[in-house]
Amino acid sequence: MRTNRKLRAAGAVTAGLALALGVATSASAATAIPIDGHGTAYWQADPSDGTPGDALRVCDTNADGLAVRAVLTTYSNVTHRREVDTAGHSAGYCTPWKTGDLPEGTKVMISTQYGKGGEWVAADVAYLTA
Template identity: 45%
Template sequence: MQSTRLTALFVAGVATALCAVTATSASAAGLGYQVIDVPGGEAHWAADPHGVTVPGDSFRVCDKKSDSKAVQATLYSLDSFGHEVDAIGSISTAGHEAGYCSAWSTHDLPENKKWHLDTWLEKNNVLDPDTIRFHTVTS
């Protein structure tokens, strides 16, 4: 049993690393929570609720660098070809100092569907194209 679980965690970890997503132990355990490293900070994705403070089908961003840039994320629905279709929600750390994490952007999403969580840095409402990252998440 322990060997099977460790193998599953290893395989999940390799698959996650290939997607350029850094997963917390909760994600590796299949609980649907991911912490995604992004330039200047991180994005958090929660497919399912965790305790009383983390709602399901939600995301937030955290600014970890004092560079006067804000971390922003937008969740997009995907068509059958995996192309982004509609923006579902957007969140930013604009107007706050480093160390700030935004409130959770919550949504009622269908289960087991893939979405794109796009992240980037911006300064004075101008997107830094070198910081755009695309992440596939599952509700």
């Protein structure tokens, strides 16, 4: 009976540790923002595993002839703007990370779009923090 309690306690501690590690690992991953089935935008607030912080990129995942784009602006200063798009590339292409230091805690808006020939259709908007 005593052995069962010890095993259960050890199992609970192990499960709690695994959960805590899982949460810590997923928190450091880039935030994915779907682009209506045409691709995905990624926002990386803090540097992690070789990925720079305050970084934005998009990946075109659908061979439909449309490019994808993401535009980042800050709430407080519209001059903090960055844009990435896959125009001119085939599906399966991901842009390089576009970076620029933002003060910690800066609120950002990332709008995503898809299109071709310079004509973009709005897909989604994400409100995040640097």
